[in-house]
Amino acid sequence: MEIVEFGSDDSGLVARFVDVSNAVRRHDAPWQHLQTVHAATGMLRHGWDGEPAVPFLATHGGDDVAAGEWHVGNYDNLHIAWLTVDVHPAFRRRGHGTELLEALVDRTRSAGRTSVGGDGWDNELSRSFAARHGFEQKAVEVNRRQLLAEVDPALVDRLHAEAAAVAASYELVRCPARTPDDQLPVMAEMVSAINDAPIDDLDIEDEVFNAERVRAYEEAHAGRGITLHRLVARHRETGELAGQTVIGVDRERPHLGNQHDTSVVRAHRGHRLGLLLKTGMLQWLREVEPQIEEIDTWNAESNNFMIDVNEMLGYRIVGRALAFQKSLA
Structure with a gap:
């Protein structure tokens, strides 16, 4: 071969x-x-x-x-x-x-x-191939899909209003696809909240986010022809960025959306910001990307909080993937 x-x-x-x-x-x-x-x-x-x-x-x-x-x-x-x-x-x-x-x-x-990782769909072929080569299953990721034709806008608006009542100390900010240079450091600090998402048994460290990486992410997606919609929750009194959700839309197939990170900074949790951000994003997309028909998202199977929010908004499981890892040391 x-x-x-x-x-x-x-x-x-x-x-x-x-x-x-x-x-x-x-x-x-x-x-x-x-x-x-x-x-x-x-x-x-x-x-x-x-x-x-x-x-x-x-x-x-x-x-x-x-x-x-x-x-x-x-x-x-x-x-x-x-x-x-x-x-x-x-x-x-x-x-x-x-x-x-x-x-x-x-x-x-x-x-x-000193380590290798990979994933495969939850089936006997993936499990047997991984085991045969010394890989151990370390995590489970679930792919869910939201069909927007089945999502009642009135439900989205009601859930958004309920979350906004709890999160009255916060405002939502629709960000440009390219973050202004002077805002990159605080954006990077806020983006780092994704490190609190479950990793189960994977032998990995926290991801490092800095201004350079935030810009690289934005430029990479622009180069691929993907429009990024980033919605940020900002604390009204302090101006601190408290959380975000990001959707990418490929201009080649603009009817398809992909959910990128949704995360809330630890110090700002307990105010229903996850639901506020997700519903706020759907309202925004309704205005600027009305052609979107479906959105895919991935979550660790153990991420119960985000799964609850997603299922409230009509996301349904389409696939289940297994993450494997092997030490070479």
Whole structure:
């Protein structure tokens, strides 16, 4: 089997990579929207916040049999590499996934990292592959989807009013997609609240957010053609940023929205800011992105508070993923 590393500018290999990924989605997770060459190119060029994964395509006998990604971050968690191994359904159980995984693990060792992580859908194939290669299940993430045609605007408005009555000391601020330079430090401090989200048994450290990373996140999404809508809760008396929620809308497929972080700073919890932010975002999107038909979100299965808010707003489970990790030390 030949494993080829490539870049985002190699349109032919990107298209073949997407074909393998979509074959896997159709087979393993038919509820997922298919990848597009445009979206894959943007992600491979810009990543989530300026640190894109390294992509690989595995071929055997003239066939594209697997696709992989190797991703490391340099802001934090310098001990770990995150791996993706997708084997085309037509070429499984022939050792291709094992060979690709071993190549990615070798690359991780060469980079001086001491841990590898990855995820897979909650099925026997993922669990058995992980166990066979010494990975342990460390967390469960759940994908939920909100169909906006089924969400009653009157319900959203009522829930928003109820939350606003409890959170009278706070105001909602609709932020520009690009944060002004002088506001980046306080934005980074507020964004760090996401570190309180459950990580279950994963061996990972808190993420480090600074002004540079906030800007990199914004620029990466702009480069990918994604409009960011960031709604912030601000304490009226002190001006402190108390929490946020962010939705990304891909201009290639503007009927689809993706939920990014929703978090509330610890010192400001207990005022129903999570519900205030989520309902406030739906009201905002109703005005500026009326074409959105659905929004996807992910939560740790143990994040009961955010799950309660999401289900109140009509989010329903579409998929369940398992996170695995293995020490190389």
